[in-house]
Amino acid sequence: MKHKKTYSEYETEALGYELGLLLKDEPKVVILLDGELGSGKTTFTKGLARALGITQVVNSPTFTILKKYVTKDHHHRVLYHLDLYRLDGLNDDFDLEEYIDGLGMVVIEWPFKVEALLPKDYLLVKIEKLSDNERNFVMTCVGIPCKRAVQYI
Numbered sequence: 001m002k003h004k005k006t007y008s009e010y011e012t013e014a015l016g017y018e019l020g021l022l023l024k025d026e027p028k029v030v031i032l033l034d035g036e037l038g039s040g041k042t043t044f045t046k047g048l049a050r051a052l053g054i055t056q057v058v059n060s061p062t063f064t065i066l067k068k069y070v071t072k073d074h075h076h077r078v079l080y081h082l083d084l085y086r087l088d089g090l091n092d093d094f095d096l097e098e099y100i101d102g103l104g105m106v107v108i109e110w111p112f113k114v115e116a117l118l119p120k121d122y123l124l125v126k127i128e129k130l131s132d133n134e135r136n137f138v139m140t141c142v143g144i145p146c147k148r149a150v151q152y153i
Ligand SMILES: Nc1ncnc2c1ncn2[C@@H]1O[C@H](COP(=O)(O)OP(=O)(O)OP(=O)(O)O)[C@@H](O)[C@H]1O
Pocket: 006, 007, 008, 009, 010, 011, 012, 035, 036, 037, 038, 039, 040, 041, 042, 043, 044, 060, 109, 132, 133, 134, 135
């Protein structure tokens, strides 16, 4: 488990970028972003995306559930960005595998809207809003792919 604090939107994006650099060569990694409205989940995701080499603007996919981004370079790295905020009550129907059609980094905002969703290996990033601009990040790796990243961040 690792704790990190940020004091601005910029620092949160930068923290996502650092973590993204440590994870970009993993074939498959699932990152669960758990935090209240406006805690910085999408901001953090923008940093992860930048580390992968994604040049498109990453916005909150609130009205689509899933957005998929692929880098334009020869790595063809993939980011799946999910926001399950509106999925209340659909727990039994939701199957993550139906949305994820390949390898890549999977980032999920509001992961606990779907209790049955948790894969076996994941990196849990809990974001606590301490004040207007202050956030505490608690990163816990469950399973193999993120162990090294959490150690070095
Ligand atoms: N340290 C910080 N880190 C991240 N965002 C911050 C910080 N301090 C202030 N903010 C502000 O908090 C907001 C975070 O918005 P963001 O869309 O990233 O949150 P979110 O967790 O994705 O929200 P939602 O649950 O609505 O999707 C922005 O308006 C940003 O400017």
